[in-house]
Amino acid sequence: MQPFDVLNPACPSRTVLRHLTDRWTPLVVGVLAAGPARFGELRDQVGGVTAKVLTQTLRSMERDGLVVRRALATMPPRVDYELTALGRTLVEPLDALRGWAEQHAGEVLEARSSYDEATL
Amino acid sequence: MQPFDVLNPACPSRTVLRHLTDRWTPLVVGVLAAGPARFGELRDQVGGVTAKVLTQTLRSMERDGLVVRRALATMPPRVDYELTALGRTLVEPLDALRGWAEQHAGEVLEARSSYDEATL
DNA sequence: GAAACCGAGTACCTCAAGGTAACCGAAAGA
């Protein structure tokens, strides 16, 4: 019934999944979930991202239909980014993952240190 | 209240999230969600993964406390992998993401082609 | 005696994501 299967390496859903799980997409979606934001706001809120990579990430998300870009020809320029309807359906699953990372980071850190201790 | 924040680049949850979203972890979790599996079964079901990289992925997941490895000293050797309790809490969020990719792959593909067409 | 089986380990290589630094244009403020 479902034509797409991520376990099949040739399936397009595989590359879609890789896109969703790249370095910055989950964080950008998380910030935009609160509402539209300017380029500079995104750069400031997503800690550690450079302007170049943020641009690349946003372009890729725009191409995938997750985000709309609205550029105002004012000076200095102002550019707003907003999630599309499709992008908004991603908020819940990505938020769940972000939440998991934050909730269970402590346990993972513990597991790592006992593993490292055991394999000295 | 929550000490971890993925938007902070220095926060450990950031690296935890990156681990969860690496190339093979979501797929391995998806397969192991159905129950324990042998190394060879995993290699066969997760299309496109090589033995070396599967080993690396499983070691990393074991270190993070997501998976247990049970090696039987039979000949030829038999090694079973199983999700831990912590790993099982990952099934739902990662499955949601996999499901999203499979459900919306078509829309993403469409968005890409109209974007590419518009920017000729 | 040779080959297959299973779950690896190791050396080597490739390639693309991501980072750094410099620059841009037009307007407004000092």
Add this chain to the structure above:
DNA sequence: TCTTTCGGTTACCTTGAGGTACTCGGTTTC
């Protein structure tokens, strides 16, 4: 006149994830 602002672009470089190919250890099967 000089700098700052904003949202980029470009050239260049680094790095590490991941891929290829080869090896191994015993035991069973042919």
